[in-house]
Amino acid sequence: MTTNTLFTANNLDTWLAHLEQLHPNAIELGLGRITTVGERLNLIELDATVITVAGTNGKGTTCAFLEQILVDAGYKVGVYSSPHIHRYNERLRINFKELSDQRHCDAFAMIEETRKDVSLSYFEYATLGCLYLLQQEKCDFILLEVGLGGRLDATNMVESDLSVVTTIGIDHIDWLGSDREKIGFEKAGVFRANKPAICGDLDVPDSVIEHANNISAQLKLVNKDYRYERIEQDQWRWIGQKTLSPIKQTLMPIQNAATALAVIESLDLDINAQRLIDSIEQASLAGRLQPMTGYPCDVYIDVAHNPQSAEYLASQLQRIKTTKGESCKVHAVVGMLSDKDMTATLSAINHKISDYRFVSLDCYRGASADLLFEAYQKSENNSHNVVKFLNVESAFEDAIKDADTSDIVIVFGSFHTVSDILKK
Structure with a gap:
C-alpha cells in the first residue's frame, strides 16, 4: 500500500x-x-x-x-x-x-x-x-x-x-x-x-x-x-x-x-x-516537580525514574516539607518501567516518603504493581505502608482521599505515570 x-x-x-x-x-x-x-x-x-x-x-x-x-x-x-x-x-x-x-x-x-x-x-x-x-x-x-x-x-x-x-x-x-x-x-x-x-x-x-x-x-x-x-x-x-x-x-x-x-x-x-x-x-517544564492545582493538599508530579533523579526529588520534597511543618506526610503514587533499577530508585527516596501506592503501568515495558513491590522489598528503609493498584487514577484518588490539607501527594516513576495524571 x-x-x-x-x-x-x-x-x-x-x-x-x-x-x-x-x-x-x-x-x-x-x-x-x-x-x-x-x-x-x-x-x-x-x-x-x-x-x-x-x-x-x-x-x-x-x-x-x-x-x-x-x-x-x-x-x-x-x-x-x-x-x-x-x-x-x-x-x-x-x-x-x-x-x-x-x-x-x-x-x-x-x-x-x-x-x-x-x-x-x-x-x-x-x-x-x-x-x-x-x-x-x-x-x-x-x-x-x-x-x-x-x-x-x-x-x-x-x-x-x-x-x-x-x-x-x-x-x-x-x-x-x-x-x-x-x-x-x-x-x-x-x-x-x-x-x-x-x-x-x-x-x-x-x-x-x-x-x-x-x-x-x-x-x-x-x-x-x-x-x-x-x-x-x-x-x-x-x-x-x-x-x-x-x-x-x-x-x-x-x-x-x-x-x-x-x-x-x-x-x-x-x-x-x-x-x-x-x-x-x-523557566519551567512540564513533569518536573510540576504543581497540580485544584486539590485540597499540595500535589506534584515528577518524571523521576532512576536513582539520581529520585535522589534530587527527595531533596526537593524535604525543601517543601520544611515550609509545611513536622506533621506533613508525603503520600507517593509510583509506577515504573520494568527495565529501570526500581530497587535503587526507591532506596534513594524511601526516607522522604510516608506511604506508597504502587501502580501497574499498561504500556510497553510497564512494570506491574507486584513487580514494583518485589523491588521495594529489596530496597533500603522499606518499612512503609504499601498498597497496590491496577492503575494510576485509582491510586491517585485514594491518596487524595487519605491526605490531610497539610500533606503532599507526589506522583512519580515514569513519563507514563505522569501522563496518566495529566489526562485526568
Missing part, C-alpha cells in the same frame, strides 16, 4: 500508529539508517546554531533554561525533546509553541517518500520529521535533546555547534554499559572536534575528559571553569567570567540552570545580567 492510501492529511494518530509498526525494534541505536535519510533531506548541517544536550538526567530542564534565556533575548528558538508526556506535538516547540498536527503529518509524508527501502525506528522517524520542520522554521538556535546515550543516538546525526552533557548516572545499562566510565564515554560522543563542550556533572568520569582531549573539544567543567553556590536557603549565585547574583531557587535543579548559563557564556551572547537572572527564575 502507498502512503496516500494509508493516511489522511490530518490524522496524526494514524501516522503514529503506522510508525510503531515500521521497525522490528523499539530501540535500536546506530546512525547508519537515519544518516542515509538525513543526507537525502540535507538535515546533517542545519542553518542555525545547534546545541545538542545529552545526560542521564537534566536534559529537559537544561533545554528549558536555555530556551527561556534565548527566547527572552529575542531569538527564534526550536527545541526537539522526547519522550512526550501527553501529546506527540510536545516533542517540538518553536518559541514555546507546538506545531499543528498537519505540519507533522506533512513532515512524515516527506520522510516516507524519502526513506524508500530504509527501515527506521519510531524515534528515528520522529527525529527526522522534527528536524525537517526545524529546518523549515529557520530558527536562530536549535536545541536537540538526546534520546538515549549520545554517540549512537539519532540526534547525533546532526553537526552541532556546541554540545552538553548534563549528568552521568546509571541508567539504560543494556545499551550504554553498567558503570559511569562506559556511560560517560557514550554521552561524550556528542562532543565535536574543536568546538565548545560543557559538562555539568559534579564528578565527571575520566572517559569524558579523555574523549574531549582526544578530539580537541573545548571542554568546560563545573567547579573548574564555572561554579555555583547557595547564598541563602532559596537563593544562589553563578560564577563564571562574570557573577550572577542573587538568583532565586525554583523547583528545577540549580545544577542544570548553572549548566545552561555556562552554555550562554560559551556562546558569547550579549545578554544583560538581570535578564539572564529573570529568565532562569521564570
Whole structure:
C-alpha cells in the first residue's frame, strides 16, 4: 500500500500508529539508517546554531533554561525533546509553541517518500520529521535533546555547534554499559572536534575528559571553569567570567540552570545580567516537580525514574516539607518501567516518603504493581505502608482521599505515570 492510501492529511494518530509498526525494534541505536535519510533531506548541517544536550538526567530542564534565556533575548528558538508526556506535538516547540498536527503529518509524508527501502525506528522517524520542520522554521538556535546515550543516538546525526552533557548516572545499562566510565564515554560522543563542550556533572568520569582531549573539544567543567553556590536557603549565585547574583531557587535543579548559563557564556551572547537572572527564575517544564492545582493538599508530579533523579526529588520534597511543618506526610503514587533499577530508585527516596501506592503501568515495558513491590522489598528503609493498584487514577484518588490539607501527594516513576495524571 502507498502512503496516500494509508493516511489522511490530518490524522496524526494514524501516522503514529503506522510508525510503531515500521521497525522490528523499539530501540535500536546506530546512525547508519537515519544518516542515509538525513543526507537525502540535507538535515546533517542545519542553518542555525545547534546545541545538542545529552545526560542521564537534566536534559529537559537544561533545554528549558536555555530556551527561556534565548527566547527572552529575542531569538527564534526550536527545541526537539522526547519522550512526550501527553501529546506527540510536545516533542517540538518553536518559541514555546507546538506545531499543528498537519505540519507533522506533512513532515512524515516527506520522510516516507524519502526513506524508500530504509527501515527506521519510531524515534528515528520522529527525529527526522522534527528536524525537517526545524529546518523549515529557520530558527536562530536549535536545541536537540538526546534520546538515549549520545554517540549512537539519532540526534547525533546532526553537526552541532556546541554540545552538553548534563549528568552521568546509571541508567539504560543494556545499551550504554553498567558503570559511569562506559556511560560517560557514550554521552561524550556528542562532543565535536574543536568546538565548545560543557559538562555539568559534579564528578565527571575520566572517559569524558579523555574523549574531549582526544578530539580537541573545548571542554568546560563545573567547579573548574564555572561554579555555583547557595547564598541563602532559596537563593544562589553563578560564577563564571562574570557573577550572577542573587538568583532565586525554583523547583528545577540549580545544577542544570548553572549548566545552561555556562552554555550562554560559551556562546558569547550579549545578554544583560538581570535578564539572564529573570529568565532562569521564570523557566519551567512540564513533569518536573510540576504543581497540580485544584486539590485540597499540595500535589506534584515528577518524571523521576532512576536513582539520581529520585535522589534530587527527595531533596526537593524535604525543601517543601520544611515550609509545611513536622506533621506533613508525603503520600507517593509510583509506577515504573520494568527495565529501570526500581530497587535503587526507591532506596534513594524511601526516607522522604510516608506511604506508597504502587501502580501497574499498561504500556510497553510497564512494570506491574507486584513487580514494583518485589523491588521495594529489596530496597533500603522499606518499612512503609504499601498498597497496590491496577492503575494510576485509582491510586491517585485514594491518596487524595487519605491526605490531610497539610500533606503532599507526589506522583512519580515514569513519563507514563505522569501522563496518566495529566489526562485526568
